[in-house]
Amino acid sequence: MIIIKNLFKQYDNVTVLNDINIEVFDNEVFGLLGPNGAGKTTLIHILATLIKPTAGTATVNGYDIIKNPSEVRSSIGIVFQAPSSDDMLTGYENLKLHSLLYAVPKELREKRISEVLELVGLTNRKDDQVKKYSGGMRRRLEIARGLLHKPTVIFLDEPTLGLDPSSREVMWKYINRLVKDEKITLILTTHYMEEADFLCDRIGIIDKGTIIALDSPTQLKEQLGGEVIEMEFANKHVDKENIDRVLKQCNFVRKVELEAKNGNVLIYVDDASHNLPTILKILDKANNTEVESVELRSPTLNDVFLKFAQRHITKKQGQDEDEDDSEGGFMEKYAQYGNK
């Protein structure tokens, strides 16, 4: 279990983490999502006792990260965002080194090393120096190392970065099984939304050091307002109010929105596949609402991510309009790009 309380981290005058409060339950998979530079890695480093927070604290497995760092370190496993194995050593030697550092009992050392090597599919390359590995193989070695000493809490900072799709899928399945069978608590960061959706029980979206959303993937998607029907009308300047009025009679329509960029209309509905014919029928009868094309979408975590990130920026821009920092501008572009 991990309890993070009022955690702050400042570098010089920049606040990188701003009052983080999270409770990660035993045997939970918790995902940290957020744009580049949001503070995900910093948070993980703090929880792994590599960086000291400016204020606040956290407990990992019941140990305080400030008062009992070595107990914390014994009970966690971590896969860093960037590879950290020794290039000059072989894969096996790297694992051997870490099994000694983590004091894996001698009788189990060899067995354990060959188990994790097999898991990540590096058994036949174990005696090659790491500098001869491909990027994905290095990644897999890191993962093997993180699991080597059977930690009860595992941090994975973008674990499947650079893995091919099939390796990624195997890793997902493995992570899932690990958590179920062994009561592992897992915190992972990722930029792959489908990964977060597949693996995580709960997700925290973090932007500029602040948690801006925290819930289960299902709930987060639900918050977006059900499924979306995107309609293109023959009349490019269709009146949104008009459509809103026409569809008001249907109780399954939650809201109607105009897609700013292409003038399409977004209709948020429950049970879209059943209700779409009804909507089309109604629109057919109404004036000046000739439908040209229809696309039906269930919200993905991607939509959630973009929505929250975007809203956060809009809100921020509203607050301090003249302070249009470049990072916000980038995020906005990022968000728009993703929406298309």
Place this chain on the structure above:
Amino acid sequence: MILKEDLWKNMPNMVINKSWIELGLGRLYAIWLREFKVFLREKSRLIASTFTPLLWLFVIGEGFGSTTDFFGTMDFAADSYIGYQQFIFPGIICMSVIFTSVFFGSYIIWDRKFDFLKSVMVAPVSRTTIFLGKAFGGMTTSLIQAAILLVVGFVIGIHYTPLSMVFIIIIILLLSFTLTSLGLTLGSHMESLEGFQLIVSFVVFPLYFLSGALFPLNNLPTWLSILTTLDPVTYGVGALREVMLGITGMNSFALNISVLLLSAAVLGTVGVLSFRRMKAV
């Protein structure tokens, strides 16, 4: 990748009933072993750091040694049969120890650069253990390098006895612990690779040139003799010269050894403290 069903089933509880000293030794061994293996694999480093001292020994040693008129008047050796080349041999050994140890220590900058250090620091290993493991690695490396040169010593007519060998090894180990600690201390404060060049210019070469490796210390101008007194390597050179050639220089053997012990203790302590403060990320 293959999923293994029983991966997590067979690992008994990891709570270990070992004493902290046993655990510490295991970890120390792990860090030392890594350093040693990397050393054996970096052949270019081994070759380069053997070649440079040989260049000094034979080119400078023979070159200056041949102008006997010049050095013959100098009172650097009580016994007339000791030539300049033999005279500088202990200094060349120390040179090898300086280069190997200081470079070894400051290689920690690379460890940090490639994030390897981070993976060690996130393990339940104390900073003191990391420091000592690295220092022992540096001592091993320096001793191997020096051993190659000691063999060359036969060729230029250095005589060893079992007792002198024991002293030679002790002196080399003491000096290399001191200098590896120095390198580790400097490296632990440096964030970028640029610092490495500064270490070479402002630490490695002054330590070497001010040690009396190449000249006797008896008739130096005051400013220079102050600097040589401050250089811990001076005492290593002095002690080795006494053991290998039977020349007592400025300082007695006991003084040389005492200063070596003291500087090892001081720099070791400073090193451990620096490691404790060192930022992991």
